[in-house]
Amino acid sequence: MAFPTTGVLDSFGGTLDGWSSLDGTGSVGTISSGQWASGSPYLWAYWDAGTFGADEEAYITISSMNASVNNNGRVFARLQQVGTANPDGYAVSANALADTVEILVVTNNADTLLGSAISQTITAGDSIGIEVVGTSITAYYKVGAGAWASIGTRTDSTYSSGGYIGAGADHYTSVRLDDFGGGTVVAAITKAGVGIVGRL
Amino acid sequence: MAEIFPNEGLTLIYAGFPKGGSGPANTWIGLFTGYSASTVGSSIATITATWSEVASAGAYARATISSSSWGTAATSQSGWGSGAAQVTFATATAVWGTVNGFLITNSLTQGAGVVYFGANFDDVTGVAINTNDVIKVTPSWIYTG
Numbered sequence: 001m002a003f004p005t006t007g008v009l010d011s012f013g014g015t016l017d018g019w020s021s022l023d024g025t026g027s028v029g030t031i032s033s034g035q036w037a038s039g040s041p042y043l044w045a046y047w048d049a050g051t052f053g054a055d056e057e058a059y060i061t062i063s064s065m066n067a068s069v070n071n072n073g074r075v076f077a078r079l080q081q082v083g084t085a086n087p088d089g090y091a092v093s094a095n096a097l098a099d100t101v102e103i104l105v106v107t108n109n110a111d112t113l114l115g116s117a118i119s120q121t122i123t124a125g126d127s128i129g130i131e132v133v134g135t136s137i138t139a140y141y142k143v144g145a146g147a148w149a150s151i152g153t154r155t156d157s158t159y160s161s162g163g164y165i166g167a168g169a170d171h172y173t174s175v176r177l178d179d180f181g182g183g184t185v186v187a188a189i190t191k192a193g194v195g196i197v198g199r200l
Numbered sequence: 201m202a203e204i205f206p207n208e209g210l211t212l213i214y215a216g217f218p219k220g221g222s223g224p225a226n227t228w229i230g231l232f233t234g235y236s237a238s239t240v241g242s243s244i245a246t247i248t249a250t251w252s253e254v255a256s257a258g259a260y261a262r263a264t265i266s267s268s269s270w271g272t273a274a275t276s277q278s279g280w281g282s283g284a285a286q287v288t289f290a291t292a293t294a295v296w297g298t299v300n301g302f303l304i305t306n307s308l309t310q311g312a313g314v315v316y317f318g319a320n321f322d323d324v325t326g327v328a329i330n331t332n333d334v335i336k337v338t339p340s341w342i343y344t345g
Contacts, residue, residue: 002288002290002334004291004332005332005333005334007331007332186332186333188334189329189333189335190335190336190337190338191302191321191322191323191327191335191336191338192321192322192337192338192339192340193201193203193301193302193319193321193337193340194203194277194281194319194322194339194340194341194342195204195205195317195319195340195341195342196203196205196279196281196319196342196343197205197210197317197342197343197344198279198343198345
């Protein structure tokens with residue numbers, strides 16, 4: 001399936017309208033030089049304009065990240081219980097120190113790794129994405145201005161309903177994010193046709 | 201629904217049989233906005249003149265169909281034909297317009313090459329491709345006796 005199928009929701013060129021704290025207490029960060037700057041010690045936020053359909057996607061560009069410390073950027077989908085101490089959902093998280101991408105199920109604000117971590121060199125300017133379709137949770141990665149690529153899929157049925165999408169970073173204020181997008185996955189239009197030599 | 205192998209496409213087929221030439225390693229599929237959802241070009245139609253392929257913008261590009269993707273020929277409807285695997289075009293990043301069908305060509309380059317055949321979609325319905333849309337097309341062909 002092509003990824004993404006939805007457009008950018010926030011390029012962080014103005015104010016931080018549309019974002020709320022995922023756990024109700026954490027920072028929603030700030031805007032700095034047209035990028036979303038991580039709060040301290042963490043930034044978990046959801047796009048509060050509304051929920052989306054059951055099949056969701058979200059993506060964001062990691063404009064900067066410190067490869068020498070344990071910081072990460074992530075995107076969320078199917079978020080439930082947002083704005084409380086116990087949010088649930090799915091996440092794809094990129095860690096520049098470990099050079100890994102993880103697919104996570106989040107339950108009561110605690111991460112559980114689905115499968116094993118995926119090796120992926122994380123470089124500033126790259127983008128990460130999550131797509132949740134049915135019970136399949138897929139991590140996408142885009143190097144710089146290149147093409148999106150699926151880098152791993154996990155299966156989980158803990159959360160099946162549509163919810164909010166979100167993004168964030170943690171541990172260090174060195175993380176800068178940009179160009180957040182997502183929403184309900186747009187189903188592909190399928191067509192078929194036939195060419196004929198002669199007449200039926 | 202309409203379809204046609206225009207003269208230029210038939211010429212390439214004749215070059216293989218009976219002229220003994222080799223076929224292409226790949227074919228390429230494109231989308232056209234010309235004609236209508238139930239009509240296609242005439243026998244003299246060419247890519248540059250009349251098919252009105254989707255413009256090379258908004259992430260539109262022809263997709264490659266390797267020769268191995270075409271299935272083994274077999275009885276199909278009243279003829280002998282095969283189909284290729286479903287082709288997924290890139291997500292549109294701008295409006296492509298209303299697509300009335302697809303082209304099978306000998307070139308990857310938008311607006312270039314020879315059209316082997318062009319056909320409307322089986323459901324005889326054009327489809328407006330807007331930003332973020334994804335279209336998948338399953339092409340097939342039939343020779344009849």
